[in-house]
Amino acid sequence: xxxxxxxxxxxxxxxxxxxxxxxxxxxxxxxxxxxxxxxxxxxxxxxxxxxxxxxxxxxxxxxxxxxxxxxxxxxxxxxxxxxxxxxxxxxxxxxxxxxxxxxxxxxxxxxxxxxxxxxxxxxxxxxxxxxxxxxxxxxxxxxxxxxxxxxxxxxxxxxxxxxxxxxxxxxxxxxxxxxxxxxxxxxxxxxxxxxxxxxxxxxxxxxxxxxxxxxxxxxxxxxxxxxxxxxxxxxxxxxxxxxxxxxxxxxxxxxxxxxxxxxxxxxxxxxxxxxxxxxxxxxxxxxxxxxxxxxxxxxxxxxxxxxxxxxxxxxxxxxxxxxxxxxxxxxxxxxxxxxxxxxxxxxxxxxxxxxxxxxxxxxxxxxxxxxxxxxxxxxxxxxxxxxxxxxxxxxxxxxxxxxxxxxxxxx
Numbered sequence: 001x002x003x004x005x006x007x008x009x010x011x012x013x014x015x016x017x018x019x020x021x022x023x024x025x026x027x028x029x030x031x032x033x034x035x036x037x038x039x040x041x042x043x044x045x046x047x048x049x050x051x052x053x054x055x056x057x058x059x060x061x062x063x064x065x066x067x068x069x070x071x072x073x074x075x076x077x078x079x080x081x082x083x084x085x086x087x088x089x090x091x092x093x094x095x096x097x098x099x100x101x102x103x104x105x106x107x108x109x110x111x112x113x114x115x116x117x118x119x120x121x122x123x124x125x126x127x128x129x130x131x132x133x134x135x136x137x138x139x140x141x142x143x144x145x146x147x148x149x150x151x152x153x154x155x156x157x158x159x160x161x162x163x164x165x166x167x168x169x170x171x172x173x174x175x176x177x178x179x180x181x182x183x184x185x186x187x188x189x190x191x192x193x194x195x196x197x198x199x200x201x202x203x204x205x206x207x208x209x210x211x212x213x214x215x216x217x218x219x220x221x222x223x224x225x226x227x228x229x230x231x232x233x234x235x236x237x238x239x240x241x242x243x244x245x246x247x248x249x250x251x252x253x254x255x256x257x258x259x260x261x262x263x264x265x266x267x268x269x270x271x272x273x274x275x276x277x278x279x280x281x282x283x284x285x286x287x288x289x290x291x292x293x294x295x296x297x298x299x300x301x302x303x304x305x306x307x308x309x310x311x312x313x314x315x316x317x318x319x320x321x322x323x324x325x326x327x328x329x330x331x332x333x334x335x336x337x338x339x340x341x342x343x344x345x346x347x348x349x350x351x352x353x354x355x356x357x358x359x360x361x362x363x364x365x366x367x368x369x370x371x372x373x374x375x376x377x378x379x380x381x382x383x384x385x386x387x388x389x390x391x392x393x394x395x396x397x398x399x400x401x402x403x404x405x406x407x408x409x410x411x
Contacts, residue, residue, distance in 0.1 A: 175327025259286030
């Protein structure tokens, strides 16, 4: 279905309504823009995105005498009474800040950085009398899929070539954020205020129940059973993992983390041989101002193939460190605090609170797409489900990686 009235949408209730598309495009593209026609449909299957609705839009627009088609993605909140544990205002305001404020600051330091989709606008409300309205919230970006970008299989994870490509671009992001902190303290203080906010409703008691369930679940597996006491102790020690995201870190490694750097939030453009030639990052609701190394254990344990996690973690960390130092050198940062010994020491510290994050997230990531996931009752709909062999296998590889790197504090 198409419409020339930008307050109308596909009649199906399964497609979210994007209100006043024309005014949003005018604000961020050209004030002369006129919306001629558009169609919309869901971009992702149910169950593939856990806290928001992703809609693809084909919009025909006219600017002056020129007419063009825009392939867009709109990210909005679940509607029609469906509730989640997401704090929508925090979640979307953080993402809008990344596009409107942080990325221009990065480009001022290095014009070559290009890891985000093109931004077409974002808003929290259409009502000038209110700071937000869930029915009006939207983030508008280019549709990378129409340019050949794609995500990889979240159950299989990345091969070495794709993992290295992503982790080196992540190192560049991290390096620029450290340089930004050193060169523009006032702006970085604003980053801390805007980004150090956790976008989900989590209670310590619920986290304790989940930690107990994870321990009981994975330690029923013979490979992890001998380590049950250690695993339980480490999980219970980090029940307030989410609160650490709200505490800005100081020190040389402080920068801007992605916070949710895993398969579904990394989109590749591959060459004819299936090798990566470009990558884009999406979904910044978990972004924060922490030690940048917090992103690494989570990425390695949730997003690399089991073969890569088992055999090539050290190579990936070497490649990341090399790319990070290259970026800092390019920004003329003092490298005295960024020795390899300092890197390894900080990574061991940062990996520990991510242990519960990794094991909790792996349960999500190994679900079948059509599983009925209720984010208002994670325990019954997620952790009361029988664990798949894939979840146990990937959990074992994560635990083994933590043992290998001595990232558990009691190792």
